[in-house]
Amino acid sequence: MKEKYQKFVSVVVVGGGQAGLSASYYLGKSDIDHVVLExxxxxxxxxxxRWDSFCLVTPNWQCRLPDWEYKGKEPHGFMPKDEIIDYLEGFAESFDPPLHEGVQVIRVDQRPDGKVEVESPDCIWIASAVIMATGSYDRQIKPTFAEKLDPSITQISSKDYKRPSDIPKGMCMVVGTGQSGVQMMEDLWLAGRKVCLSVGTAPRSPRIYRGRDATDWLHEIGEYAVPIDQQPNPEATEAKTNHYLSGRDGGHEIDLRDYASKGLQLYGTVDDINGFDIHFSQNLEENLDKADESYLRICGMIDDYIDRMKISAPLEPKFEKKWHPPKETNHVNAMESGITSILWCTGFVADYSWLKVDCLGPRGRPRHKRGIGEAEGIYFLGLNWLHTWGSGRFLSVAEDAEHVVEDIKKSLTGAPC
Ligand SMILES: Cc1cc2nc3c(=O)[nH]c(=O)nc-3n(C[C@H](O)[C@H](O)[C@H](O)COP(=O)(O)OP(=O)(O)OC[C@H]3O[C@@H](n4cnc5c(N)ncnc54)[C@H](O)[C@@H]3O)c2cc1C
Incomplete structure (x- = not known):
């Protein structure tokens, strides 16, 4: 077997996304020698x-990468995919990170001498610290009963969906109502395709409320700055699916009852599959109610803030449920219903199968405090709720990266952390 060559560096960053490159930016600013392996x-x-018609769900002003805030003409707009990539490329070009592309990390481990080893197929990097910035959405989750679906029905995972023409003719059942599921359903619906939706437990959010984007209000209220350990139930907060709404065509909220009243067939969550038979839990009304509750909770927070601060803001019409399921369906036969494909939008998990250090807790979540791992020299960045709501997004990844690099700097110089 070919001996791998060894290289020495102070810090290795794993992952060349916005989190990894934010870390690189601050490491460079502190003159800490490092590499980013992507x-x-x-x-x-x-x-x-992401799919072709993808637009940010968060407004452009929330794009705040290190010293690279959104400077375009539409701070309250929602960049489409190409503009997001231009924004990101501009950031990378602004400081020229020591990035090694096409290098997969296959093992991270600690050494007896307190250093860490980061192994790629060709090389072993020996470093004082490693920052895992490999994202929260690496491995797609699909229920095991999907294997029992008749092979004549096409199965597509949300990461592979790009455009309506990827879907075979006939009815497509979208499963899941997180951001991907609801927006992909809308993409198919707007293209005039036959689509139906299995509704999960994801919450939803208003878009424009009392005259402003709900995210603007929530930012002003301070919601995005509340750290995870100050949330009433940190574990539940961390495990929550993102609220669904859209940034497409200038941005709008998505009320599935509205779609149902226009003819979209809704079902409860899929709980089993056998050949052509798709079985559902009878929880459609319950799941729609839960999504409305989260919507109304956000509206209530904004109303309270407006009252408290005596802000003059337009009133909204009283909320009404536009549609109720006539009766819950517990089963459909795909062949009889013309269903020819299933688009799985059932979520993601981070993949740390290559991380050999004992630093993961329940549900495979890293044990850390604002990205500083419990194990020596081990750091994380970019995770949802690493510190606040914005940690896994454009909004706050820079602040977390600066915090993590500050800790590394202290440990490298021997200053008390
Ligand atoms: C559908 C969807 C919509 C979103 N919409 C928004 C939005 O509107 N606004 C917002 O602010 N955020 C949004 N996000 C969240 C977030 O901004 C993105 O997920 C973003 O890509 C996270 O950046 P990251 O750098 O943390 O992770 P990633 O972008 O996932 O980057 C991680 C990198 O690590 C690399 N990697 C993984 N494993 C290894 C390994 N073993 N070795 C080497 N490299 C490795 C990967 O190739 C990847 O390039 C959205 C996410 C999704 C999934």
């Missing part, structure tokens, strides 16, 4: 894992 190309996920 198994594909920089910003791979934004370039390859």
């Amino acid at each position: 198994r594909s190309e920089r910003f791979h996920a934004w370039k390859n894992d």
Whole structure:
């Protein structure tokens, strides 16, 4: 077997997305020698894992990469995919990170001398610290019963969906109502395709409320700055699916009851499959109610803030449920219903199968405090709720990266952390 060559560096960053390159920016600013190892190309996920009509769900002003805030003409708009990539490329070009593309990390481990080893197929990097910035959305989750679906029905995972023409003729059942599921359903619906939706437990959010984007209000209220350990139930907060709404065509909220009243067939969550038979839990009304509750909770927070601060803001019409399921369906036969494909939008998990250090807790989540791992020399960045709501997004990844690099700097110089 070919002996791998060894290289020495102070810090290795794994992952060349916005989190990895934010870390690189601050490491460079502190003159800390480092490398960024990216198994594909920089910003791979934004370039390859999103669909053609993708637009940000968060407003452009929330794009706040290190010293690279959004400077375009539409701070309250929602960049489409190409503009997001231009924004990211501009950031990378602004400081020229020491990025090694096409280098997959296959093992990270600690050494007896307190250093860490980061192994790629050709090389072993020996470093004082490693920052895992491999994202929260690496491995797609699909229920095991999907294997029992009749092979004549096409199965597509949300990472592979790019455009309506990827879907075979006939009815497509979209499963899941996180951001991907609801927006992909809308993409198919707007293209005039036959689509139906299995509704999960994801919450939803208003878009424009009392005259402003709900995210603007929530930012002003301070919601995005509340750290995870100050949330009433940190574990539940961390496990929550993102609220669904859209940035497409200038941005709008998505009320599935509205779609149902226009003819979209809704079902409860899929709980089993046998050949052509698709079985559902009878929880459609319950799941729609839960999504409305989260919507109304956000509206309530904004109303309270407006009252408290005595802000003059337009009133909204009283909320009404536009549609109720006539009766819950517990089963459909795909062949009889003309269903020819299933688009799985059932979520993602981070993949740390290559991380050999004992630093993961329940549900495979890293044990850390704002990205500083419990194990020596081990750091994380870019995870959802690493510190606040914005940690896994454009909004706050820079602040977290600066915090993590500050800790590394202290440990390298021997200053008390
Ligand atoms: C559908 C969807 C919509 C989103 N919409 C928004 C939005 O509107 N606004 C917002 O702010 N955020 C949004 N996000 C969240 C977030 O901004 C993105 O997920 C973003 O890509 C996270 O950046 P990251 O650098 O943390 O991770 P990633 O972009 O996933 O980058 C991680 C990188 O690590 C690399 N990697 C993984 N494993 C290895 C390995 N073993 N060795 C080497 N390299 C490795 C990958 O190739 C990848 O390039 C969205 C996410 C999704 C999935």
